[in-house]
Amino acid sequence: MLTVPHLDRDFDYLVSAEQSDDAQPGVRVRVRFHGRLVDAFVLERRSDTDHVGKLGWLDRVVSAEPVLTPEVRRLIDAVAARYAGTRADVVRLAVPPRHGSVEKQAPAELAPLAAKPVDTTAWAAYARGEQYLSAVQDGRAARAVWQALPGEPWAQRLAEAAAVAVNSGRGVLAVLPDQRDVDMLHAAAIQTVDETRVVALSAGLGPAARYRRWLSVLRGSARLVIGTRSAVFAPVADLGLVMVWDDGDDTLSEPRAPYPHAREVAMLRAHQLRCAALIGGYARTAEAQALVRSRWAHDLVAPRSVVRAHSPRVVALEDSGFAQERDPAAHTARLPSMALRTARTALENQAPVLVQVPRRGYVPALACARCRAVARCRHCTGPLSLPDRQTAGAVCRWCGRDQPALRCARCGSDAVRAVVVGARRTAEELGRAFPGVTVITSGGDAMVASVPAEPAVVVATPGAEPRADGGYGAALLLDSWALLGRQDLRAAEDTLRRWMAAATLVRDRGAGGAVAVVAETAIPTVQALIRWDPVSHADAELESRTEVGLPPAAHMAAVDGAPDAVHAMLETAELPEAAQLLGPVDLPVGARRPPGMPADSPVSRMLVRVPRDGGLELAAALRRATVILSARHDQQPVRVQIDPLHIG
Known part of the structure; x- marks a missing residue:
């Protein structure tokens, strides 16, 4: 496959009689292109050609295994069109590298699939839950957005579906x-589906193991495929149901071109195959809510009385004058008395306490104590941090250089203060607040899987919260301003998702579970957590984005690169009439650059916005412009992202 945009098209080659039997559509081959051998796939066999010149011969068939199936090829074409990318880039995501020795191994003989009985009564807690499973059983294209109850064992529910x-x-x-x-899902799935028919695909597997499992999917022996974002392209035979869990997680967005999101690819696949689809999570994204509002999918939500019974009690900072008189430092203290009381009550009841902090490390950001200017590295202007208490000076988070002597470039002061407090520093503070109580930290490379049901304080970053046997007695959600105050389109949505992920690990209110969020009650995101109502929060988020024309209410392309290259791209592209140009703006130092761009050159970003129905037209225009500029070879590289996860 040729990754150069202007060569992203089909080429005709002659097939010899000796190669004819093996050179079938979907197999890997080697061809000579412009004097060198390149990898390729056979797309189709024809007896004629529209090429007017002389055709070359197929060099050899690498393998007779048809790894590029018609369904996956159609999905690759759709993803490339949706995200203004090349098919070669999408194929790289969809088809894993070949492992010859694994491919030559004979597949294991499997017994006929024996259906296990499935108990689906737990789905009755959700309105139309049982009807949805009946539609899946009948093979209908039922699509739903599932709002999982607090504390719901989601893996068991997905395994049942x-x-x-x-x-x-x-x-x-x-x-x-x-x-x-x-x-988690694999452990639950083998209880409901024959273990020999369940395959888990993820990047952590070695090349041989991953390719062996992928081949079992291709050859039809695997009926349930579980995996991370790249598994969305797995060649599952007779696909009847596509499921995506926690679609708001950043890891579901591919960091390589053309930067597709696994949720969008899964929904494209469900649309193409007319199969059932299920998007689930404790929280809800605006994109998932847009699918419900457009009637492409329907809600699977439990009644309010059931939600209230399953959720913990949530408390926040009160805004009344009486509350401020009772606790004057509540709005300025990092650990107000409200949070400390919640934690002490849980510890007295012999239950662990979860403390969620947004940042790992000790003090991940420093600022001048006099003028509050952010402390930056003298070499690369990166932010300075304090890795631990023993370190004499600061360390740059970008280049790693030590900064033994700190002096503010703005006012000259040598005094610094913490802008953000990390998990390790928080653990120190809590150790002093609760003497004699075990303090456990989880995050980064030192993640803890689970903790016992005994008094302990567990300090974790979002996504690294260990499970507690029997659930936590309480959870403290600290430094809410660090999450809500981010200059990001999805700040409120992502904050609620992280809070709910931690709160769902807490016992329900009937068992004394409580969640203390250190934020003002009047904030809409805090209100959504208190009511445990992510649906209304997602609906309000979607409404606000619709008013200002932001995704998913509109489609937006981010064009990044050198200013001249960005200008040339937009000048070449025949943009739709409804397209609006926003920018340009200069990206900060340290921002991710287009591949091949010099490290010291400035990066500019231009946003192009079109109405919801103009997304494919915009992608096609940018794709054509990329092809033209690629053929000219007179501009620096430009990165095009359709509906980027973070706009700013």
Whole structure:
């Protein structure tokens, strides 16, 4: 496959009689292109050609295994068109590298699939939950957005839905954010589906193991495929159900071109195959809510009385004068008395306490104590941090250089203060606040899987919260301003998702579970947590984005590169009439650059916005412009992202 944009098209080659039997559509081959051998795939066999010149011969068939199936090829074309990318880039994501020795191994003989009984009564807690599973069993294209109850064992529910589809003779694909989620669903799935027919795909597998499992999917022996974002392209036979869990997680967005999101690819696949789809989570994204509002999917939500019974009690900072008189430092203290009381009550009841902090490390950001200017590295202007208490000076988070002597470039002061407090520093503070209580930290490379049901304080960053046997007695959500105050389109949505992920690990209110969020009650995101109402929050988020024309209410392309290259791209592209140009703006130092761009050159960003129905037209225009500029070879590289996850 040729990754150069202006060569992203089909080429005709002659096939010799000796190669004819093996050179079937979908197999890997080697061809000579412009004097060198390149890898390729056979797309189709024809007896004629529209090429007017002399045709070259196929060099050799690498393998007779048809790894590029017609369904996956159609999905690759759709993803390339949706995200203004090249098919070669999408194929790289969809088809793993070949492992010859694995491919030559004979597949294991499997016994006929034996259906296991499935208990789906737990789905009755959700309105139309049982009807949805009946539609999946009947093979209908039922699509839903599932709002999981607090504390719901989501892996068991997804395993039950998958078993219903498998027992009806169809394949199932489940896409999850990370390896921990994959392991949880796999453990639940083998209780409801024959273990020999369940395959887990993830980046952590070695090349041989991953290719062996992927081949079992291709050859039809695997009926339930569980994996991270790249598994969304897995060649599942007779696909009947596509499931995506926690679609708001950043890891579901591919960091490589053309930067597709696994949720969008999964929905494209469900649309193409007319199969069932399920998007689930404790929180809800505006994109998922847009699917419900457009009637492409329907809600699976439990009644309010059921939600209230399953959720913990949530308390926040009160805004009344009486509350401020009772606790004057509540709005300025990092650990107000409200949070300390909640934690002490849980510890007295012999239950662990979860403390969620947004940042890992000790003090990940410093500022001048006099003028509050952010402390930056003298070499690369990166932010300075304090890795631990023993370190004499600061360390740059970008280049790693030590800064033994700190002096503010603005006012000359040598005094610094903490802008953000990390997990390790928080653990120190809590150790002093609760003497004699075990303090456990989880985050980064030192993640803890679970903790016992005994008094302890667990300090964790979002996504690294360990599970507690029997649930936590309480959870403290600290430094809310660090999450809500980010200059990001999805700041409120992502904050609620992280809070709910932590709060769902807490016991329900009937068992004394409580969550203390250190934020003002009047903030809409805090209100949504108190009411445990992510649906209304997502609906309000979607409404506000619709008013200002932001995704998913509109489609937006981010064009990054050198200012001249960005200008040339937009001048070349025949943009739709409804397109609006926003910018340009200069990206900060340290921002991710287009591949091949010099490290010291400035990066400019231009946003192009079109109405919701103009997304494919915009992508096609930018794709054509990329092809033209690629053929000219007179501009620096430009990165094009359709509906980027973070706009700013």
